[in-house]
Amino acid sequence: MEEEAVDVSKGVDVSKGEAAKGEATLPGPREAGAGAAESPGEPLLVVEKLVKHFPVKGGFPIRRTVGAVQAVDGIDLTVHVGESFGLVGESGCGKSTTGRLITRLLEPTSGSISYRGRDIAHASRKQLAPIRSEIQMIFQDPYSSLNPRQTVGKIISGPMEINGIDPTGGREKRVRELLEIVGLNPEHYNRFPHEFSGGQRQRIGVARALALEPKLIVADEPVSALDVSIQAQVVNLLQQVQKDLGIAFLFIAHDLAIVRHFSQRVAVMYLGKIIEVGDRDSIYKRPRHPYTHALLSAVPEVTLDGGAEETGRERIRLAGDVPSPISPPSGCRFRTRCWKSQDKCATEEPPLVRLSGNRPHHLTACHFPEAPTTEAREEDIVLDPALTALEEGEG
Amino acid sequence: MTSPPKAEGGGTPVVGGEREPGKGPEGGQVEGRSPGRLMWIRFKRDRVGVVSAFVVGFFFLIGLLAPLISKVYGKDPFTVYADERPELFDSAGVPVQPNGGISGEFWFGLEPGNGYDVFTKLIYGIRTSLMISLTVTVAVVLTGIVLGVTAGYLGGKADFAIGRLIDFLLAIPAQLFFIASMPVVVSLFVSPRDETPTYVRVVALIAVQWLLGWMSLGRILRGATLSLREREFIEAARVSGATSERIIRKEILPNVVTPLLVQSTYLLPNFVTAEAALSFLGVGIVEPTPDWGQMFAKASTELVLQNDITYMFFPGVSMIIFVIAFNLLGDSVRDAFDPKSAR
Ligand SMILES: Nc1ncnc2c1ncn2[C@@H]1O[C@H](COP(=O)(O)OP(=O)(O)O)[C@@H](O)[C@H]1O
Ligand code: SF4
Ligand SMILES: [Mg+2]
Numbered sequence: 001m002e003e004e005a006v007d008v009s010k011g012v013d014v015s016k017g018e019a020a021k022g023e024a025t026l027p028g029p030r031e032a033g034a035g036a037a038e039s040p041g042e043p044l045l046v047v048e049k050l051v052k053h054f055p056v057k058g059g060f061p062i063r064r065t066v067g068a069v070q071a072v073d074g075i076d077l078t079v080h081v082g083e084s085f086g087l088v089g090e091s092g093c094g095k096s097t098t099g100r101l102i103t104r105l106l107e108p109t110s111g112s113i114s115y116r117g118r119d120i121a122h123a124s125r126k127q128l129a130p131i132r133s134e135i136q137m138i139f140q141d142p143y144s145s146l147n148p149r150q151t152v153g154k155i156i157s158g159p160m161e162i163n164g165i166d167p168t169g170g171r172e173k174r175v176r177e178l179l180e181i182v183g184l185n186p187e188h189y190n191r192f193p194h195e196f197s198g199g200q201r202q203r204i205g206v207a208r209a210l211a212l213e214p215k216l217i218v219a220d221e222p223v224s225a226l227d228v229s230i231q232a233q234v235v236n237l238l239q240q241v242q243k244d245l246g247i248a249f250l251f252i253a254h255d256l257a258i259v260r261h262f263s264q265r266v267a268v269m270y271l272g273k274i275i276e277v278g279d280r281d282s283i284y285k286r287p288r289h290p291y292t293h294a295l296l297s298a299v300p301e302v303t304l305d306g307g308a309e310e311t312g313r314e315r316i317r318l319a320g321d322v323p324s325p326i327s328p329p330s331g332c333r334f335r336t337r338c339w340k341s342q343d344k345c346a347t348e349e350p351p352l353v354r355l356s357g358n359r360p361h362h363l364t365a366c367h368f369p370e371a372p373t374t375e376a377r378e379e380d381i382v383l384d385p386a387l388t389a390l391e392e393g394e395g
Numbered sequence: 396m397t398s399p400p401k402a403e404g405g406g407t408p409v410v411g412g413e414r415e416p417g418k419g420p421e422g423g424q425v426e427g428r429s430p431g432r433l434m435w436i437r438f439k440r441d442r443v444g445v446v447s448a449f450v451v452g453f454f455f456l457i458g459l460l461a462p463l464i465s466k467v468y469g470k471d472p473f474t475v476y477a478d479e480r481p482e483l484f485d486s487a488g489v490p491v492q493p494n495g496g497i498s499g500e501f502w503f504g505l506e507p508g509n510g511y512d513v514f515t516k517l518i519y520g521i522r523t524s525l526m527i528s529l530t531v532t533v534a535v536v537l538t539g540i541v542l543g544v545t546a547g548y549l550g551g552k553a554d555f556a557i558g559r560l561i562d563f564l565l566a567i568p569a570q571l572f573f574i575a576s577m578p579v580v581v582s583l584f585v586s587p588r589d590e591t592p593t594y595v596r597v598v599a600l601i602a603v604q605w606l607l608g609w610m611s612l613g614r615i616l617r618g619a620t621l622s623l624r625e626r627e628f629i630e631a632a633r634v635s636g637a638t639s640e641r642i643i644r645k646e647i648l649p650n651v652v653t654p655l656l657v658q659s660t661y662l663l664p665n666f667v668t669a670e671a672a673l674s675f676l677g678v679g680i681v682e683p684t685p686d687w688g689q690m691f692a693k694a695s696t697e698l699v700l701q702n703d704i705t706y707m708f709f710p711g712v713s714m715i716i717f718v719i720a721f722n723l724l725g726d727s728v729r730d731a732f733d734p735k736s737a738r
Contacts, residue, residue: 100630103634105630105633105634125636125638128636129636132634132635132636133635133636135634136634136635137630137631137634139627139630139631140627141627144626144627144628145626145627145628145631146628147628147646147649147650148430148650149429149430149431149649149650149652150645150649151427151429152427155628158632158635158637158645159635162632162635162636162637162641163635163636188427190427191427192427192428192429192430194430195427195428205631208631212635
């Protein structure tokens with residue numbers, strides 16, 4: 001596979017919150033997009049100021065809207081042709097909602113989603129029909145994502161049937177090809193989902209997503225429900241698919257470990273907002289936002305032989321859970337768990353901008369950013385009182 | 396009754412290990428075993444269920460073949476043997492022979508009064524009862540599917556409206572409603588002075604039982620649909636652009652077959668006994684149309700007047716056998732679908 005030199009400085013307004021594809025400056029070991037029909041680097045999906053609030057009903061005897069879950073609250077992101085974009089954040093911070101908005105399983109409260117220049121934010125099912133085949137989804141739970149009453153053949157050929165696609169040689173032949181592509185036995189065509197293991201089911205889900213030859217796949221935590229030993233295999237499969245077929249991925253994950261091997265660009269989400277976005281190496285080696293530091297310190301550094309490497313990395317433990325998205329903290333939403341928080345953080349929301357010292361297209365939303373390093377600190381940051389007690393007990 | 400609808404998913408993986416790109420160890424076996432096939436295999440192993448199924452099938456066969464059987468037997472339930480063969484009855488109209496006149500000619504005896512043949516009356520009665528109950532079941536299942544699945548799938552206002560309708564109908568005391576409303580419903584069709592045709596009574600019986608019979612099934616299907624709607628395979632279909640109609644038909648309905656079948660096997664015997672009760676009380680099917688339940692009315696009078704239990708025996712025993720067999724069948728069907736709930 002050859003690496004393509006792409007001009008990164010295509011005049012993208014950095015302060016707007018979009019980051020251009022930057023893999024040319026940071027050629028990763030697993031570059032993707034070589035086989036794409038379109039030239040890689042063109043924006044495929046542009047999301048701007050995307051908002052999704054779920055109304056909260058309450059009151060008696062007359063039920064009315066008493067508040068809103070601010071699941072997604074104004075995010076901007078761009079996915080380029082053939083690129084893998086990682087979206088990371090703790091559980092409940094709005095990643096799945098973002099994915100569902102982009103696949104239009106949900107209708108956004110406001111903001112725009114434009115796919116190849118076409119705004120699909122409020123398109124109806126009929127209006128979406130032409131691009132339905134281009135945006136597909138891989139789901140988190142392999143046990144709920146396959147209809148138990150349908151054979152593998154029916155499941156995978158379903159999207160073709162719905163869209164009236166008749167591949168040369170027939171749908172069955174195509175399904176068998178797809179089964180082969182995802183590493184399953186084509187003879188399993190007539191089997192039912194309950195006859196497969198979790199990892200195999202997820203492969204069937206991948207085959208279904210590939211059936212329509214999509215340009216973009218939203219993968220919502222595709223391996224987090226799987227056994228750790230199987231996760232790597234499925235990630236490898238996705239990587240293979242992405243590389244060979246040149247499909248752009250929005251890869252959603254709750255930690256930074258998996259995304260690291262998969263995505264050229266990574267966005268970190270917290271409580272409905274993107275708080276840091278940048279090229280992979282920039283995010284992993286030179287993170288600025290305290291939350292990114294915390295997430296990174298939770299990622300075990302796994303070496304090739306599988307052992308955890310105790311390098312001199314910083315250790316940060318966050319206290320408690322993510323605050324409720326019904327009434328998020330004022331100013332910076334991370335301030336209730338941030339060790340650098342000051343008065344300004346409560347009153348003023350930090351904008352997502354390129355900080356001085358950041359590489360191009362590396363944007364951070366923080367008033368008092370950390371140093372761009374993950375070196376060990378003089379003292380570990382442990383904000384959880386219970387954990388502090390535990391560590392002291394051990395020490 | 397309200398066993399929560401469970402979707403399949405308890406199966407153990409049988410297709411080899413995780414990595415298995417080539418031919419599996421059992422590469423020759425291509426056909427997969429569907430959840431329905433697995434259910435059938437489990438059901439066949441359940442001896443009680445199989446016997447019950449045969450018993451239930453036997454009753455339906457009798458009902459179906461009643462005209463044929465009575466032709467072979469050479470009698471019909473409408474012949475007034477008190478007039479045809481007066482020598483068989485005493486002056487009070489009671490059969491002369493003991494045990495209600497059981498003989499080689501009249502296998503189950505003769506009814507006092509008009510002297511109808513009990514055997515043909517019973518098989519024709521079973522025919523009437525099962526026909527009515529089966530129709531009610533079909534109507535209830537269709538209504539349950541339409542309203543339950545609609546409420547569960549659409550949610551929101553439709554769900555609210557259907558939910559309140561169910562609450563309202565459940566609050567009506569069913570037995571009382573049946574008894575009170577039957578004459579009213581009948582009078583909608585014919586003036587009280589005229590003779591009521593049998594079909595009007597049949598339609599009325601079906602209508603009142605259907606009206607108050609669908610709610611439990613509707614609720615169960617609503618719940619099943621509601622939980623299915625959250626499943627990711629529905630979202631997968633939607634991402635591919637499937638219409639709601641297709642999603643309901645291809646993704647939801649095949650997955651509610653289990654609760655549907657289980658509930659139906661519990662509902663049908665209930666409708667049989669309810670219909671029998673109405674006919675017993677005189678608001679259902681009346682003479683001379685033969686009916687299972689109405690036979691009890693006659694029998695109970697005789698039990699009191701003659702102290703003779705014969706007339707209660709045949710309809711009573713047959714109905715008890717039928718209801719028990721049907722309920723056992725229902726249990727077996729449920730166990731076969733959901734092996735975890737088995738005793
Ligand atoms: N359909 C919904 N109705 C109401 N609240 C929802 C709905 N879907 C998600 N939420 C809420 O939105 C927030 C974000 O959820 P989600 O996008 O699933 O997070 P993640 O995938 O990052 O774990 C959560 O607080 C969740 O409870
Ligand atoms: S803005 Fe303030 S509270 Fe928010 S992350 Fe930065 S330092 Fe912490
Ligand atoms: Mg999620």
